[in-house]
Amino acid sequence: MQTFDLIILGGGPGGYPLAARMARKGWKVAIVDNDSEFGGTCLNWGCIPTKALLASSRALHLLKSAADFGLSCENPGFDWSKVLERKNKITAQLRQGIIKMLEKSGVTLFRGLGKLYKNRVVKIAGHEEAIQGNKICLAVGSVPAAPAVFPANRSIFWTSNEALHTAEVPQSLLVVGGGVIGIELGQVFAEFGSKVCVVEMMPQILPGLDNATAKRLLPVFKKSGMEIMTGKKVDSLTEKNGRALAVIDGTEREFDKVLIAVGRRVNMSFMHETDVQIETERGLLKTGDDYQTSEPGVFAIGDAIKGPMLAHKASYDAMILAAQWQGEKVAADYSLVPSCVYTHPEIAWVGQSEDALKEKGIEYKTGRSLFSANGKALTAGEGDGQIKTLIGNDGKLLGAVIWGPEASNIINEATMMAQFGIDNHAFSRMIHPHPTLSEAFMEAVENVSGEGVHG
Ligand code: NAD
Numbered sequence: 045m046q047t048f049d050l051i052i053l054g055g056g057p058g059g060y061p062l063a064a065r066m067a068r069k070g071w072k073v074a075i076v077d078n079d080s081e082f083g084g085t086c087l088n089w090g091c092i093p094t095k096a097l098l099a100s101s102r103a104l105h106l107l108k109s110a111a112d113f114g115l116s117c118e119n120p121g122f123d124w125s126k127v128l129e130r131k132n133k134i135t136a137q138l139r140q141g142i143i144k145m146l147e148k149s150g151v152t153l154f155r156g157l158g159k160l161y162k163n164r165v166v167k168i169a170g171h172e173e174a175i176q177g178n179k180i181c182l183a184v185g186s187v188p189a190a191p192a193v194f195p196a197n198r199s200i201f202w203t204s205n206e207a208l209h210t211a212e213v214p215q216s217l218l219v220v221g222g223g224v225i226g227i228e229l230g231q232v233f234a235e236f237g238s239k240v241c242v243v244e245m246m247p248q249i250l251p252g253l254d255n256a257t258a259k260r261l262l263p264v265f266k267k268s269g270m271e272i273m274t275g276k277k278v279d280s281l282t283e284k285n286g287r288a289l290a291v292i293d294g295t296e297r298e299f300d301k302v303l304i305a306v307g308r309r310v311n312m313s314f315m316h317e318t319d320v321q322i323e324t325e326r327g328l329l330k331t332g333d334d335y336q337t338s339e340p341g342v343f344a345i346g347d348a349i350k351g352p353m354l355a356h357k358a359s360y361d362a363m364i365l366a367a368q369w370q371g372e373k374v375a376a377d378y379s380l381v382p383s384c385v386y387t388h389p390e391i392a393w394v395g396q397s398e399d400a401l402k403e404k405g406i407e408y409k410t411g412r413s414l415f416s417a418n419g420k421a422l423t424a425g426e427g428d429g430q431i432k433t434l435i436g437n438d439g440k441l442l443g444a445v446i447w448g449p450e451a452s453n454i455i456n457e458a459t460m461m462a463q464f465g466i467d468n469h470a471f472s473r474m475i476h477p478h479p480t481l482s483e484a485f486m487e488a489v490e491n492v493s494g495e496g497v498h499g
Contacts, residue, residue, distance in 0.1 A: 048074045051166050051177035053158045053314050056084015058346030058358030059183030060142055064149040065366040073151045074175060076158035076168055078313070081139045082146070085185050085347075086355040092138060093208045094228055095386055096131035101235035102388050112425055122236065124213055131208075162319050164341050179341050181365070182322075182329060183358065186308035186347035194220070194281055194304050200288050201281065201302045204229060214238050214300035218290055220278050222249035224385050226305035227265065231387045234269035241271040241299070243278050243292055252383055254397040257432070257445050264389065264428065264447075310348045325350075333375045335365045351378045380463055384452035389429050392455035395443030395462050398434055408434045408442055411468075413487035415448040419479035424449060431488040433458070439467030444488070450481050457485045468492060 050066050052059045055077035067073040079088055086092060100122070107120035146153060156169040160180065167174045188203035195201045202210070204225050213236045219226040222244030234240040242249070248258040249265075249272060265272055279291040281302060288302045309327055323330045323338035328349055335343045345365055346358030357378065364376045385391040401408050411433040415421035421429070429448020436442045444458035461471050472490045476483045 045165075045173060046074075046175045048072045048152070048175060048177045050074070050179045050181065051076065051158075051164070051175060052181045052183055053077075053160065053166065054084065054183035054185055054311075054346070055079070055082035055142070055146075055153075056183060056185050056346065056358065057086045057355040058185070058362050059084065059181070060146060061359050062181060062183065062345065062362035062366055063151045064146060065362070066369070067146075067149040067151045069366075069370065074154060074177070075146065075151055076154040076156065076166060078155070078157035078169065082142050082153070083135070083139045084183075084355075085187075087135055087138055087142070089205050089208060091355050092135050093131050094204075094225075094232070096134050097127065097208070097232045098228060098386050098388070100127045100130065101232045105235055105388065109425065124236065125211075127236075128209075128211075158314060159316060160314050160318055160320055160342070177341075179343060181335075182314060182337070182342065182344040182348055183346050183362070184311045184314050184344075184348050185358075186353055187311045188304070189307045189309045190304050191306065194302075195283055195288075197283055200283060200286070200300075201304060203304055207233075207301075207303050210301075216299045216301075217241070218243065218278075218288060218292075218297070218299040218302045219305060220281075220302060221305035221307070222246075222272060222274065223251060223305060223307065224383075226303065227270075227385060228387055229303060229305070230270050231265065231268055239271075240269065241292075241297070242273065243276050244272070244274045245277050247275045249274060250385060250391070252397075253385075253391065253393060254399050254432075254445055256398065257391070257393075257447060261391065261447060265387070268388065308347065308353055334368060335361065335376075351376070352381050352383070354381060354383070357381050380459055382452075382455045382459055384455065386452060389426070389448050390451035391445075391447045392451040393443070393445040394455055394459050395441065396434065397443055397445070398432070401434060401442060406442070407437050409492045410434060411488045411490065411492040413484045413491060415481075415484055417487075418481060418484045420481050421449050421484070423479070431484050433485075433488045433492070435468050435489070435492050439469060440465055441468070441471075441489075444485075446485070448481075448484075454482055454485050457482055461489070 049071040050073045052075045063073050063075040107117050110117035154168050158166045158168045164177045164180045216239040217233050219230045219242040222242045230240045230242050276293045282289045288299045329344040331349045345361035347353040367374050382394040413431050415429040416427040426449035431446045434443040441462040468489050476486045
């Protein structure tokens with residue numbers, strides 16, 4: 045039996061950086077993935093394909109708004125197959141890069157579903173000989189949750205997997221769940237002409253976002269063509285003559301397709317038929333500060349364990365675990381994991397929300413700035429949006445929320461300020477180039493008022 049220092053199950057943004065890091069340190073590393081091309085959900089079924097579609101929808105939106113820039117563009121249109129082709133080309137290029145990087149680092153790649161057995165033995169579908177690791181890391185990620193109450197016919201009742209690969213744009217689309225997936229993909233299909241209806245059972249869309257911002261964004265998203273219902277339930281979903289019949293809050297409506305976007309669950313396919321029992325807690329693999337599961341020598345990172353199900357959190361786990369294995373005394377801290385929604389406008393937040401601060405009775409002051417007063421935003425035709433900073437009594441940043449142009453990039457200023465404990469006076473002296481969108485963040489740190497003081 046071939047043996048390795050480390051076998052990683054899953055080649056996504058948790059698994060592949062860990063593999064490369066440890067291989068470069070001289071470990072004999074194998075990585076196993078059943079998606080024959082590696083890259084995980086992020087690259088094949090999530091972040092990257094969604095962002096490619098959002099970029100096409102944004103470009104179409106800009107063409108439709110040509111007159112706002114003094115330009116003319118008659119009848120802007122699109123060819124969906126070419127939109128998909130562009131997306132597929134981008135993901136293929138990135139996958140190739142990951143595979144080359146792993147091979148160059150000396151990692152052995154196995155393609156096929158890996159299953160874990162006792163004594164850290166892994167059997168891989170399509171491979172006769174099993175392999176054994178001194179250590180195993182489960183970087184198995186997550187799959188869309190599709191509760192059994194929803195019909196299973198995936199040609200009508202999509203998860204994000206089917207939505208990202210659909211050969212045509214449906215005329216009407218019901219989105220169940222107003223989380224990140226529902227809002228991002230809802231906006232893509234709305235821009236390409238679908239009549240989109242998002243039904244969210246909670247009182248606000250985008251769980252985790254502060255309530256005031258979520259409320260403020262409702263009309264913005266409605267303007268972009270989505271009907272959004274909050275605090276409403278889809279009572280039933282059935283198939284009728286190749287279409288979907290939904291009862292929403294007592295009212296019957298028909299749709300061409302339904303996107304079920306009600307969260308994700310751990311991908312447990314590595315455990316099928318296994319003789320190993322790994323302890324779980326609320327559906328996640330239970331791990332200690334050392335990322336070890338209940339099975340000695342078996343570790344887990346990313347979506348499969350506690351913390352937000354985000355690609356950058358999985359990569360962070362990989363970095364911390366690698367540091368621990370190299371003898372550093374570090375533990376994961378998820379208090380500053382930025383959240384980003386890549387819609388138009390983008391939304392990003394980090395640290396504590398205003399709602400959480402109020403609930404905990406923590407004193408804070410708010411700082412604000414509007415993109416309508418930012419030169420770079422206005423010249424780009426992106427004057428909608430604002431930044432809110434939450435500053436503690438010691439001047440340190442407790443949290444920030446941004447909606448508007450490049451929010452996902454500007455949020456890094458907030459993360460840095462909080463992570464390195466820079467107070468608002470010191471931060472205000474950092475020179476920001478003019479004109480830039482990042483100046484708006486500096487202003488939101490400078491413009492701290494008594495407003496919002498709470499204690
Ligand atoms: P989510 O947890 O973000 O949102 C699911 C939403 O569905 C929640 O608001 C929930 O209240 C609602 N819901 C649940 N059951 C419902 C029902 N029966 N009827 C109506 N509403 C219902 O989950 P998601 O959007 O599926 O995303 C899954 C994961 O993927 C999340 O962890 C997310 O952070 C991650 N993700 C991140 C990005 C990004 O970073 N931009 C993009 C996509 C996905």
